[in-house]
Amino acid sequence: MTADTAEPEGFTADPADRKREQRGWYFYDFACSVYSTSVVTVFLGPYLTSVAKNAADAEGFVHPLGIPVRAGSLFAYAVSVSILVAVLVMPLVGAAADRTGRKKPMLAVAAYVGATATTGMFFLDGDRYLLGAFLLIVANASLAVSMVLYNAYLPQIAAPEERDAVSSRGWAFGYTSGALVLVLNLVVYSGHDAFGLSEGAAVRICLASAGLWWGAFTLIPLRRLRDRKLGSGAEGAEGTEGAEGAVGGGWRQLMATLRDMRRHPLTLSFLLAYLVYNDGVQTVISQASVYGSEELGLDQTTLITAVLLVQVLAVAGALGMGRLARTYGAKRTVLASLAVWTLILAAGYFLPAGAPVWFFVLASAIGLVLGGSQALSRSLFSHLVPRGKEAEYFSAYEMSDRGLSWLGPLVFGLAYQLTGSYRDAIISLVIFFAVGFVLLARVPVRRAVAAAGNPVPARI
Template sequence: MTSAPASAGPSAAPADHALKRERFGWYSYDWAMSVFNTSVTTVFLGPYLTAIARDAAGPDERLSFLGLSLAAGSWFSYVLSASVVLQVLVLPLTGAVADRTGRKREMLAAFASLGALATTGLYFAGDGRWLLAAVLFVVANISFGAATVVYYSWLPDLAGPEERDAVSSKGWAFGYVGGALLLAVHLGLVVAAEDLGLTTGEAVRICLATAGLWWGAFTFFSVSRLRNRPVAASAVRSGSFRQLATTFREMRAFPLTLWFLGAYLLFNDGVQTVISLSATYATEELDLEQDVLTGAILMVQVVAIFGALGLGRMAGRYGAKRVVLGALVAWIGVLFAAFFLQTGAVAQFYALAAVIGLVQGGTQALSRSLFSQLIPLGKEAEYYGFYEISDRGTSWLGPLAFGLTYQLTGSYRLAIISLVVFFVAGFVALAALPMRRAVIAAGNVPPERL
């Protein structure tokens, strides 16, 4: 467990320079990792993996996998779901090891390097290698989740209760800047592919590989500025599995924290599924070209910079919970608008993408900071292990619902509208949660506005 002074949020004047340096390192990891969400999960891999799966499928567009007959159009959503099922086993244990050993810098470097290597390896997943692409993505996504658990757990060490909404939002903004810069390069590559003597598939594979290289390179800059915290002797003596089992038992003593996790799992399943499968929906249902899609995602990244910072400021005035609830209403509107989008309507698609950009970053940044208020002292990484299971484009209920709806109906429009239930249920659950009482019950001091 971390010591109390480290987790209370440093404020002494002599530590200001070190704190600013460490915060910048923390922000820069969002810059490093966000390209995996933007260029890989959101833009390129879904349509590319669907395309190579269809090329490998029979005349009925079905894949044979482990004795099952699967629709090639559902393959990417099933791969997403499988990666998260495996994360259910890996991420809480990752958090337990991080809290027990205190070696967060080393763990962040190791997981991020493995994920970056697997992402770079997607370059070789051409010529119908749909299974290789799936395996590499599962490894990359699990590594991404494990690294994010460790990364998130630094937030209580870097900011006190009143600062966390702002610090968390600034981290997301850094991520959107990094994601937008690399995505702009990728957009230029895809648009100019023919002039460069490349096929679209070859250009996409280069985009996937360079996203992995970016992630790995900037991770080492981040790690050089972050610091490990000391852990209590009792935490060092206990094994990781024993500590994890203890955490499972202790979590029952914090039902309001579990309540938030349940609400977050519901609405974030919807958020992450929209982010992860928007490319598939745009190409398969709306018949939009890859350059249109990439341009829209690039615009989302730019708009989201201001959205994350703007919603962070609104949280300081109205409270993070109210702002998140308002954002969920906007997400519900996004889904209904997506259902009625006309095929080939580029302007409509860009308008909808702008709305997504305004609410996307704030929803996630403020959810992260809200949860940090509900974690008992010294359990940050373990609790963020459970949190990350449904975070950052890796939820499984949403992709599963999307894939099954498409498989049963053959309609991507019905598949996208099926996600409304996650936002409605998450809104109701979060609205009913007494946040101030939940923060106090976790043994923390609540900020003035929640």
């Protein structure tokens, strides 16, 4: 950032060029969101669990690397490991991108490694639970790395007054593709007999199709986005620090940003609250299908329909919560959504097995608070970022988010490991929403906005 402008280095000043890049940028969300929806949320959890159970011993344990693991905990543990891997890789990739200015080829590598791993899930059958866990770790970590590079384009392709709209459109593109592919998955899965497929083969085709979709639509942003030339300072840094700088620079930059945040403790307090409750949100999303299939005995068609409900209602919920925020303020609206999340988990604990109607009611409630709680949290954080440090702070936001989001799946997996009950595992997640609620309630957001040097909105 320069002293006389609020625009980051590499900002596209020409409106027509910005529009072209923005349209391409939206399509990466369109490409990769099907992985999160079809693979992580719907198919892979129950299917990998069934594969692990095929390989389990008489007591229901598998033994990766000689470690006894309940077959039902394998998916949650693999998600946690994938995030830890991503946290190790992201600062290295971020440092390399900052020093070379070549985000696009790095985005391509991350996207196609993830898409290839997802497509490879077609070969996950029998008792190949280790293959499934490995492919999940690779694909999940690749998605996380690609999203850091993808998000880093936003300040360069959108002016400050455009960012809310551009970010929201990318989010909407992702939910649209997720719903579209789920409809196609539902046709393949529910009609697998008519297509001459076994149930397992239908699931593997749905998994692999998400990888093919991810890879195919990634071509659009790779054609539209462009790399930026670096200023002399960045080039000099690259030349003097070399490979050692590329390895350590990402972590040093993150630490420098966090040290700077100490001068804005209220911003840091909000970030901590968000990291805690968002970990709960992400864990509910990733583990809901396992809970529905293993604890409630629901079939895959029911789970797909429920996730479709979530996809559709998340858009409506975000718009509705946006209107509530204009009346009551974003902080109060997010706090209310956290209370609803807690009620959802309590209802899930008492949900009767074999009752798809009540599962649909619960999915509807999740959809109504999901999009709004995430969108308003990002909006709140944007008001707490000091002017001229948007990209730097949002980079730390993404890094920190990924850095903590392994904890929820780990808690879920440990709860099941110790109790053998998915009901106990799902209720254990209440702690994330309760602690997040308390931490957020203690943040004086109006004072935090003023302390960051930003104008305080009439309602926040």
